[in-house]
Amino acid sequence: MSLSAPVAAEPQPVRVAGSYRRMATLFFANRLAVTGLVILAALLVFCFLGPLIHHTDQTHTNLSAANLSPGTGGHLLGTDDVGHDVLGRLMIGGQTSLEIGVAAGLLATLIGTVWGAISGYAGGWLDALMMRVVDAGIAIPALFLLLVTATILRPTVGVQILIIGCVSWLVPARLVRAEALSLRSRDYVQAMKAMGGSHRRAVFRHIIPNAIGTVVVNATFQVADAILLIAYVSFLGLGVPPPKTDWGGMLSKGISYTYDGYWWLIFPAGVAIVLVVCAFNAIGDGLRDSFEVRLEGR
Amino acid sequence: MTRFLLKRIGQAVVVIFFVTVIVFLLLHSVPGGPAHGILGPKASPQAIAEFNREHGFDKSLVQQYWAYLNELFHGDLGESYTLNQSVASLIGQRIPKTLVLTGLSTLVALAVAIPLGVWQARRRKGLADYAVTTVVFVGYATPVFFLALVLVIVFTQKTQLLPPQAPQTQSIAGLFADSRALILPVLAGAIATIAAFSRYMRSAVLDNLAEDYVRTARAKGASERRVVWLHIMRNSLTPIVAMLGYYLPVLFSGALVIESVFNYPGMGLLFWNAAQTSDYPILLGAVLVIALATVIGSLLADIVQALIDPRVRGTIK
Numbered sequence: 001m002s003l004s005a006p007v008a009a010e011p012q013p014v015r016v017a018g019s020y021r022r023m024a025t026l027f028f029a030n031r032l033a034v035t036g037l038v039i040l041a042a043l044l045v046f047c048f049l050g051p052l053i054h055h056t057d058q059t060h061t062n063l064s065a066a067n068l069s070p071g072t073g074g075h076l077l078g079t080d081d082v083g084h085d086v087l088g089r090l091m092i093g094g095q096t097s098l099e100i101g102v103a104a105g106l107l108a109t110l111i112g113t114v115w116g117a118i119s120g121y122a123g124g125w126l127d128a129l130m131m132r133v134v135d136a137g138i139a140i141p142a143l144f145l146l147l148v149t150a151t152i153l154r155p156t157v158g159v160q161i162l163i164i165g166c167v168s169w170l171v172p173a174r175l176v177r178a179e180a181l182s183l184r185s186r187d188y189v190q191a192m193k194a195m196g197g198s199h200r201r202a203v204f205r206h207i208i209p210n211a212i213g214t215v216v217v218n219a220t221f222q223v224a225d226a227i228l229l230i231a232y233v234s235f236l237g238l239g240v241p242p243p244k245t246d247w248g249g250m251l252s253k254g255i256s257y258t259y260d261g262y263w264w265l266i267f268p269a270g271v272a273i274v275l276v277v278c279a280f281n282a283i284g285d286g287l288r289d290s291f292e293v294r295l296e297g298r
Numbered sequence: 299m300t301r302f303l304l305k306r307i308g309q310a311v312v313v314i315f316f317v318t319v320i321v322f323l324l325l326h327s328v329p330g331g332p333a334h335g336i337l338g339p340k341a342s343p344q345a346i347a348e349f350n351r352e353h354g355f356d357k358s359l360v361q362q363y364w365a366y367l368n369e370l371f372h373g374d375l376g377e378s379y380t381l382n383q384s385v386a387s388l389i390g391q392r393i394p395k396t397l398v399l400t401g402l403s404t405l406v407a408l409a410v411a412i413p414l415g416v417w418q419a420r421r422r423k424g425l426a427d428y429a430v431t432t433v434v435f436v437g438y439a440t441p442v443f444f445l446a447l448v449l450v451i452v453f454t455q456k457t458q459l460l461p462p463q464a465p466q467t468q469s470i471a472g473l474f475a476d477s478r479a480l481i482l483p484v485l486a487g488a489i490a491t492i493a494a495f496s497r498y499m500r501s502a503v504l505d506n507l508a509e510d511y512v513r514t515a516r517a518k519g520a521s522e523r524r525v526v527w528l529h530i531m532r533n534s535l536t537p538i539v540a541m542l543g544y545y546l547p548v549l550f551s552g553a554l555v556i557e558s559v560f561n562y563p564g565m566g567l568l569f570w571n572a573a574q575t576s577d578y579p580i581l582l583g584a585v586l587v588i589a590l591a592t593v594i595g596s597l598l599a600d601i602v603q604a605l606i607d608p609r610v611r612g613t614i615k
Binding site: 129277 | 320327555590
């Protein structure tokens with residue numbers, strides 16, 4: 001044992017690096033995942049670099065140029081009911097959707113990971129109690145809770161991120177807890193505790209890093225869900241206040257003009273939401289598949 | 299089985315306790331409190347103090363929570379700020395209509411998704427499977443409101459086949475009397491859930507295809523049709539039952555959006571209107587009712603699953 005240990009320890013880092021490289025290879029061999037990555041990159045460029053090329057005024061209204069159809073007056077996608085250029089609006093609306101979605105998705109993942117890791121590691125009555133809180137949270141649909149809080153607080157970008165993050169951490173909490181339950185009885189966690197390691201160290205240095213696959217995969221799905229959630233809230237009229245907007249809010253304004261046939265107020269924003277959610281889900285699927293294969297290789 | 303039942307019901311009671319705490323705390327964080335809501339935003343400080351003393355809002359948080367629980371037990375959800383009616387009766391009037399909407403959409407969704415999932419699983423990794431998977435993938439990412447709008451544009455604006463608005467009526471019979479107007483809301487709800495349901499069904503059938511009992515049935519000479527549609531199908535329905543219980547919050551969220559798009563007179567529309575007027579007793583009453591329905595729904599789903607599936611029953615301690 002004492003002789004073989006250093007020998008076995010040596011190739012360890014090489015194998016880890018190799019397994020990540022293998023994971024990347026697998027991910028990039030997954031056509032769906034790569035398509036998702038390309039779509040996401042294209043959307044990011046469109047939303048954040050687009051306004052540098054396509055200059056539009058998105059703060060002042062211009063009612064004389066309202067509801068122009070696409071192509072007129074140099075507006076590639078027409079204008080909305082207060083004269084904003086729709087193409088430019090799609091860019092700044094996308095910025096809001098993506099910023100809120102990514103930040104809220106990450107915040108939810110962070111809260112859920114810590115909650116789930118502590119719950120699973122603790123076990124016993126504390127675990128049972130913490131999981132019942134999660135059950136209670138799951139029973140209250142996030143959309144309803146968001147509408148209630150949106151009427152209490154003014155829904156700025158920061159507030160939206162905080163609230164969505166605080167209502168959608170329940171799924172990652174469950175997933176990470178399941179991992180933590182199996183990880184806490186592993187030898188290395190037991191050994192660390194026998195050497196006098198603290199609970200905090202066990203959770204943050206051993207449980208969470210070893211559940212990172214689940215966490216990363218789930219984070220991409222969380223972002224997709226957060227983008228959908230923010231779109232729903234805005235569509236129902238309680239999104240970020242004007243002149244800011246997001247894709248759901250754009251669609252919400254477009255609904256009043258359905259019968260005028262102003263399709264450019266509905267379809268660009270709708271398709272953008274579908275595209276970005278598909279992209280994140282595809283990336284998540286790809287990551288999950290490559291993580292699974294990596295773990296099988298162990 | 300009895301131990302499982304008791305444990306599961308005990309869990310549900312604890313969950314319901316947490317739900318009432320969350321809703322109570324939300325109700326408590328409402329700006330201005332109930333005094334502002336009922337007396338109006340310009341009420342004098344004396345009137346507010348008087349109101350608070352009269353209704354016990356000057357007591358400690360724990361005492362107030364206890365009073366709140368007591369009211370709940372008597373079916374009292376408070377009074378609406380704007381509609382001059384008790385929240386319980388408002389929700390009671392609206393909830394059957396929402397159940398009609400979600401029930402019909404779920405039935406349509408299951409009628410499509412179950413055969414679709416089976417069909418896909420049998421053609422796994424074939425061209426048809428990939429094609430349907432792609433459609434389902436996009437469907438899963440499509441917000442219900444966008445879907446509803448596309449349906450409105452196609453069926454009422456472009457072709458004028460169907461009315462754009464849900465039946466405007468007080469009674470359940472009225473809903474069915476105007477059944478043409480019911481088609482679009484139900485369709486929107488159904489399409490939105492078919493994606494998730496068929497995905498579940500597909501993987502449940504795939505799991506079952508690898509089971510021993512399938513090989514046995516085949517070895518005994520059962521026709522492929524019989525094996526798939528009788529044996530596998532029945533066993534694959536168990537996870538679907540379990541999923542339905544946990545899917546209630548999603549169904550209610552869908553109803554909220556669909557009711558606001560089609561002006562369908564259910565609980566979702568009541569909630570949406572209450573959000574516009576900051577009518578907190580309605581908002582939080584509805585949240586509570588939905589949460590209770592979800593907790594009870596998933597409890598029932600777990601029990602039904604244990605009853606119909608001997609394998610699940612076997613693992614219960």
